[in-house]
Amino acid sequence: MAKKIGILTGGGDCPGLNSVIRAAVWKGIEEYGFEMVGIRRGWKGLTENLTTPLTLDNVTSIWNQGGTILNTSRTNPYKEENGVEKAKDTYKKLKLEGLIAIGGDDTLMVAYNFFKEGFNTVGVPKTIDNDVAATDYTFGFDTAINIAMETLDRLHTTAASHERVMVVELMGRHAGWITLEAGIAGGADIIIIPETPFEIDNIVKRLKKIREGGKNYAIVAVSEGAKISTVEDEDEDGSFVLKDLKKDAFGHVKLGGIGKVLADEIEDRTGYETRSVQLGHIQRGGPPTAFDRFLGTRFGLAAIDLVAEGKFGNMTALKGNQIVTVSLEKAAEKTRTVPDNLKALTGFFSPKI
Amino acid sequence: MAKKIGILTGGGDCPGLNSVIRAAVWKGIEEYGFEMVGIRRGWKGLTENLTTPLTLDNVTSIWNQGGTILNTSRTNPYKEENGVEKAKDTYKKLKLEGLIAIGGDDTLMVAYNFFKEGFNTVGVPKTIDNDVAATDYTFGFDTAINIAMETLDRLHTTAASHERVMVVELMGRHAGWITLEAGIAGGADIIIIPETPFEIDNIVKRLKKIREGGKNYAIVAVSEGAKISTVEDEDEDGSFVLKDLKKDAFGHVKLGGIGKVLADEIEDRTGYETRSVQLGHIQRGGPPTAFDRFLGTRFGLAAIDLVAEGKFGNMTALKGNQIVTVSLEKAAEKTRTVPDNLKALTGFFSPKI
């Protein structure tokens, strides 16, 4: 009888997930003779026994689809009452002999803990922010930066026509990769990322210098997680205090994303007409790029190979051009943030101040 | 000596403006032997004598560019101190013998008034909202609905993966054309436009029916100018009062666009995870569609013909497949809003309630 292998996707959706699923299912069935079963809604599906059969037929037409046909959730069975027991029960009831978990560090750490308790898990790393230390690239990131770049491209002509500053808020709570790469690619004049605290005065000075240099508009790309500060009125003792731009004079949090807050501040301080755009969920939707589809495919093939070879407790990773195997415990290792040599690019294509 | 003809663009920028400019300049120079001059920043440029030469060379490479190479502003000389005098002075100083004004009703009404005072103006209508009564279509609208539609397309997979309701706020203060056409094209389940007041309870009922019908996600497209109301707590006399959704229980305006407010309300009332996206300025940026480039080209050719034939005080318009001429006084005629037969499409592709 065919071995039965499960697949689940956890955490935020990401272009390329379906490429992983399609490849793993195809190779599982055609080359290894496995029976493939989808666990719906991430780990939640394992605790609640939500499954769907995965045949060649129902993965053939998903080659270009974003998202995940298996649905996803952020449920962590280790944080739910009896979650782990229920997950183990389902695993046994389904008679699984292997389980591929595709997800971010949360999802993969569950896979790792589950493995340590004797279950046959392998992992595929997924992070649209490209900040997993264990792999050079993950899928989803390339799609995100292309969508963000196309938006930046589009905004040049409208910004120039109105002689405006345009602030674009992009994804990235802790790592500035999307903003950095999309910003450079999309011709942003100023790029602001979480890794580098920015002072509003410096931004204003740069914007003035750009205009004085004869360019009548500017594009600013900013990560949602960027910290921008300002110098508060002198303290009584004469010292200065840096103040978070997102708080007003009374310490109340200003509403709107950092992009909106920054745009208001820029307009106030420069008198230049300034508008903001918050790209939001658009960055993770829709058809993946070729890079993400190909990498997802390679990860899917490698994951099912790990299952077939019994190399449980491991995850796939990309090193240079090669797919390699890494222990699942590396999944939670420290976040890969923008290193110093690339931080230098954030203000690169604008005049020195 | 060659006759000198000016061109200006006023109001919000719009994909297709450069197609008008390119065509008018090319035909003006090559066929009529005019000298063409750009007036920068709309009517402001005429009051302040801001000009730029327009040669074949500098319009050749703008065939695919959004925005306007002439810059734009919302300045109305009739509302500025001495604005009209200054505009007349510049017109005379430049020795213009004709002036093409491309813009919305404000810009065109200035052109009309200027014409009535004896100046040689012709107009080209521009409105990204497609709400000018005097013409079947204007350029810019087609680009806007395609950008909006592509965004809606993208959001289906992410909404489905997370089993979410996704609310997308699109342009349209008074007319719902963009939301209606992009919504139908982009597979939105519910479409909310300014022309039809919506009650939140009805939206909630529809969303529940969609989910009960087995579709685990929904897309809602809403115009920025849509009015959504809710039934307030009963009055003392037992009657109900409709309350604007954008105000809270204390009558304070809620922050965020209507999309954000609606998304919060939906999540509260249904328990479905709900997110919002506000497309904003992206809808008017970037390369125009073929429709907008071709229509802009035809308008530009027709406008310079009007100048050459001395038919001042008129504007170009599209009727069916034909370019026609309409008096500039029609420019301000009542806004073309979504008619009843098309309003019926707003809730068409969702279950009846």
Add this chain to the structure above:
Amino acid sequence: MAKKIGILTGGGDCPGLNSVIRAAVWKGIEEYGFEMVGIRRGWKGLTENLTTPLTLDNVTSIWNQGGTILNTSRTNPYKEENGVEKAKDTYKKLKLEGLIAIGGDDTLMVAYNFFKEGFNTVGVPKTIDNDVAATDYTFGFDTAINIAMETLDRLHTTAASHERVMVVELMGRHAGWITLEAGIAGGADIIIIPETPFEIDNIVKRLKKIREGGKNYAIVAVSEGAKISTVEDEDEDGSFVLKDLKKDAFGHVKLGGIGKVLADEIEDRTGYETRSVQLGHIQRGGPPTAFDRFLGTRFGLAAIDLVAEGKFGNMTALKGNQIVTVSLEKAAEKTRTVPDNLKALTGFFSPKI
């Protein structure tokens, strides 16, 4: 019992067909309570009784899909042995009470003849070439010109980098609409359409003038059906004979599309490096534009209304902004080709010779 209504699609596929199907099915079921049934492979399916049920479920996810989920063929039952008898038999066996045929003039003329024999047919016009006289626009055309335009846009930078002439062959056997509109929109220097015979010498002269004017590359857009001729060696009596460029000195047909033949000829005669691209089937594939999806939707709704109202023997059409009804016998009326005023645009954006 619910009335049973069939739908079929015939002829070449076209972006927007699925929008027609989706709208007609949705309204048929939800508003009129019909049972909807798909006839597969156009009229062939009616002769061979190939059907598929059409429910809300199986048209919900096709909002953005090109092609036709019903498949298509060019079969004409009036040209097949017993074709008409078999089609009639199927119609009766299926107990159809109405049939919507979506297709070009061939498909619609079958619908008309079928109607005259007492069957309840209505039509929806489809032609990617936009050459049906009875309607201002058909769906599919807008998608085709946008794909063609994006290709032309792309070729500018590669042509400029290599200082080449680039010839792009586009669809259009008898009507030059696609080449004209995409050519103008895509910044082509020279546009060659079937409606206007071109002499190769004139093209060469224009190309030389473009280069002498300082522009180091050129883009030529040519319809697949364009006729380009050359002056043959003098006859014995001194007169000149025009020779079809696609034939060599021995009267043999040269291989390759007109684009390839033209490119070779240009390189021979000018010495400019010249390359050709034949866009082919790409022009009709993939997601439709917003215009095509919205028009397809309106046509689908109008077609099912015609069925519900018993207005058989008619087809839908667009006049200005309105959907109107036209007799099916108009479907075969003379082709709408590019009129003289628009023919003038073919050489517009290149120097006079």
Add this chain to the structure above:
Amino acid sequence: MAKKIGILTGGGDCPGLNSVIRAAVWKGIEEYGFEMVGIRRGWKGLTENLTTPLTLDNVTSIWNQGGTILNTSRTNPYKEENGVEKAKDTYKKLKLEGLIAIGGDDTLMVAYNFFKEGFNTVGVPKTIDNDVAATDYTFGFDTAINIAMETLDRLHTTAASHERVMVVELMGRHAGWITLEAGIAGGADIIIIPETPFEIDNIVKRLKKIREGGKNYAIVAVSEGAKISTVEDEDEDGSFVLKDLKKDAFGHVKLGGIGKVLADEIEDRTGYETRSVQLGHIQRGGPPTAFDRFLGTRFGLAAIDLVAEGKFGNMTALKGNQIVTVSLEKAAEKTRTVPDNLKALTGFFSPKI
């Protein structure tokens, strides 16, 4: 006085070249105080002293442009009469103190030879085929596979509607990277690359099996340089001889690209309607992807650093995530072709035969 540094681009154009130029010019001027000068038309420009100044202003707006603003050619001064002498003369006359050559192995080998003769050259590798052994990735490739993938995506619906086989010919004379990655990403059923000789019988068997399996269409991606053979009629001694498909029974070369020849052969042998598309020059035109713009930018920055540090005779390369330095003599090292483990993907997503 500022040091004067030249830049040239040689060989076929490639999306990302302008990103290299923009980055090198910006850093050269802003950080090192160099005077930057463009050498036009590759090495030809150095032999003929064709130059153009490169200032911040004239590279600011090229952030999203394909091709190369410096023009390109395939001229090799070592193969031209007095070519090298003339190149040396120009170098001296211009008082260059460094020269960045961006190009394929030909261009880079000239740079290497020039360096060995005492000139200050550095290189940036460029190959749209991604087949340079010395670097993990080059720019241009990612754009090419995305354009090819989008074309494949588009063809699915038209192929399915007509129940056709669609053959798409993609770039790649010696290496199958573009066809492999775009083919996998674009859902091709069969992928044919130069690295693996294919026999037509196997292709036909696979196509039959796909149809028997219930999928009514197929997509075949084939590299322009693929070798497809067929078994010729038995020899007198009973042995079989493989025959190149591009030759007919008389040994004459069949006209048309391999895609066209293959499509004809498939239709002949299977009876399935089969069409071909040759993507051609479209694959290298237009705006680069984010990957190519970012990599081009990093290469440009690294190249000008090499100049500033006097590390001549070297080229930039990507290893994993890092930009590294490699001797120019490596540029001509053996082509990186598709390795065995990835060759296995060519027939992966179609049924085993």
